[in-house]
Amino acid sequence: MLEIKGLTKKFGSKTVINDFSMTVADNEIMAIVGPSGAGKTTLLRCITGLERVNAGAFYWNGKQFDPVNPDKNDTIIGVVFQDYQLFPNLTVMGNITLAPTLVKKLGADEVEKTATALLERLGLGGKENLYPYQLSGGQKQRVAIVRALAMNPKILCYDEPTSALDPALRDEVAQIILDLKKQKMTQIVVTHDMDFAKNVADEIQQVEQIQ
Incomplete structure (x- = not known):
């Protein structure tokens, strides 16, 4: 609570x-x-x-x-921003795995496994290597949600x-x-x-x- x-x-x-x-x-x-x-x-x-x-x-x-x-x-606390705030120079996978590896010091394999499962759950399977400019507004938002969830x-x-x-x-x-x-x-x-x-x-x- x-x-x-x-x-x-x-x-x-x-x-x-x-x-x-x-x-x-x-x-x-x-x-x-x-x-x-x-x-x-x-x-x-x-x-x-x-x-x-x-x-x-x-x-x-x-x-x-x-x-x-x-x-x-x-x-x-995790947050999904109004304008998503995805890093334009990183792929979908790069956006999701950056904070868990840098902040929580988690291993890359573990983080990518979690990220892949979350992407599948939110209907983004196969989008791992796309960049934000290649995504629709709805897809960007779901990536932002996955990025927040990846921090558990x-x-x-x-x-x-x-x-x-x-x-x-x-x-x-x-x-x-x-x-x-x-x-x-x-x-x-x-x-x-x-x-x-x-x-x-x-x-x-x-x-x-x-x-």
Whole structure:
């Protein structure tokens, strides 16, 4: 279970998130919804350690952790970025295996075996040697999901996963998220798309509650 207690985030004199608390139960999907510019992406960046908070604490199963300085051997938070942030000079396999080999110091054979299995699971078998420019938007997103899963996180976070996708691909992403839930993956989805949130989430956190 993820617990966030008393989170406050300021940019200069502006308070974006004020004394916010949230609990995400194991194996559940939490959607954080609201319009663009309301602070929900900032919240996700705090949860994933991309922004340092001014106050507050994070707990995983009752044990406090720091998202900014995570334990490299015990990945709690994984993130799928809105623009995917794949390295254009690396193949699909290279994008997926880079962090596990550099950060976790895992062996190349082990990492590639895991990556191949994940690619097959998400319908990307045979795409290992392609470069990002050779992939569709939906394929890039699935590669980004595989890259996050390859670090074996306890929680997977998504920043606006449907923002650049047509309706058919939106349904595909929803199915991927629901399939991962069946595999006991706890997930947090930041989105402005209330219909999408209702389709996938066990609980919805309105953005007005973090202001």
